[in-house]
Amino acid sequence: MSVIACIRSSIVVLALFAAACDSAAPKPDRGGKDPSRTPQPVMVVTARFEDSGRIRTFAATIRPSIESDLGFRISGKVARRLVRTGDFVHSGQALLTLDTNDLRLQREQAEAEVKAAQSSLVQAEADEARATALQSKGWTTKATLQKAGATAEEARSRLVRAQRALDLATHSLDYATLEADADGVITATPVEPGQVISAGQAAVRLARRSELEAVVALPESYVEPVQRATASLSLWSLPGKTYDARLRELSFAADPATRTFAARFVIPSADDKIRIGMSATLTLREQAGRHFARLPLTAVFNHGRGASVLIVGDGGRLSERLVTIERYEDRSALVTSGVMDGESVVALGVENLDPRLTVRPVSSLSLSSADK
Structure with a gap:
């Protein structure tokens, strides 16, 4: 019995071992493949x-490089305003005019002074010539000759002074018309007809179209890289059009509110499609490394x-x-x-x-x- 019991025990152990190995072995899936593979x-x-090279984009605004306030050189009352805000003007075009009644009277007065000075000079030179002839014959004194000469010299100076006054009066009359000093667009007209203005007071603001630029606000971390970056510009209204841009000015001080630095980029190839005040995207591409x-x-x-x-x-x-x-x-x-x-x-x-x-x-x- 002991031998039979031992055999039975061995059979049980072998069966259990086979079952354990069968459970540990990976079962194939329905397709017969090993899931571990x-x-x-x-x-x-x-x-x-x-x-x-990094690429960064910034929102930009189109602004003129040169935008100046134009004013009259003389005081007066505005008679006419010939332009409006947004008008395109050419160099030498009349923008405003002043009332010229008083200026014309001043020029007429200067012309009369010139004629009077010319008459006085003719009389003084004749007296000088007569005194010279008499003194050469000994019929008058040398003092009389000197007095005639001084009178003639004073008449000549008076004529020069009158001519200069006439020139000033003529120039003042010319200054009564304010002209554009360059081709551009009118961006502001702070005065109206009938208003009395003083010399030098801003009467119209002119932006030159030939020199447009893009203004952006750069963060502090990009102040140095922008010096080496290549810039290009695209308008929001024309996303498919790209313009070359070149850094012209970088502010030395940061804006106290936004802590950004204002940068201005010139647009050398600007055309008529770029208008002042437009929104654009400025792309800065750093040099490739x-x-x-x-x-x-x-x-x-x-x-x-x-x-x-x-x-x-x-x-x-x-x-x-x-x-x-x-x-x-x-x-x-x-x-x-x-x-x-x-x-x-x-x-x-x-x-x-x-x-x-x-x-x-x-x-x-x-x-x-x-x-x-």
Whole structure:
């Protein structure tokens, strides 16, 4: 009986061992495949290298480079205003005129003074010539001759003074018409006909159209990079049109309210489609440096050996690769080495993947310029 009992015990042990091995072995799925060898779906992104120069955009406003207040050189009463706000004017075009009644009287008075001075000069020169002839014959004294000469010299000076007064009166009459000093557009007309203004008071504001610029507010972190960046401009009204721009002026002091620095960019190729006050987008592109691949932050992990990524190779095999990070941004990391252009990088779930697994890319992520 002991031998039979031992045999039975051995049979039971062998049966239990076989059952345990059968339960531990992976069961094939309905298709007869081993689930441990089924590729696991993963989301990947394709590494694409680009220049490391950053691109930033800022809201801009079109303003004239030169906008001056024009005024009369003399005082007077405004008779007519020949332009309105928004009018395009040419150099030399009349903008406003003053009442010229008093100015005409002043010029007529100056002309009369000139005629009187000319008559006095004729009489004085005749007396001087007569005194010279008499003194040469000894019929008059030398003092009389000197007095006649002084009178003639005074008459000549009086004529010069009268002529200068006539010139001033003529100029004053010319100054009664305010003319544009350059081609441009009228942006303000603070005076109206009938108003009495003083010399130098602003009567009209003229913006020169030949020199337009884009005004932007730059943050403190971009004060230095803007010096090396290439600028371009696009109008909100014409998004498909791009204009070259060049930095002309950068404020030395920050705005006390916004803590930004005002920058002005000249638009050399400005055409008639650009109008003062328009909204635009200024794009600043830094000079290209090293090349980098932009990968999502979720693709980078560190298990103590440095920044790494998982590369999907042929047949869906994974390989861990150390990478060099130039810098991190909001949602991406700029990788300068460790991956090759065109390689597929696992974008999500890298912390939970075993590099020894076989995977199957099921989707692809693309980082556009909006993610920068």
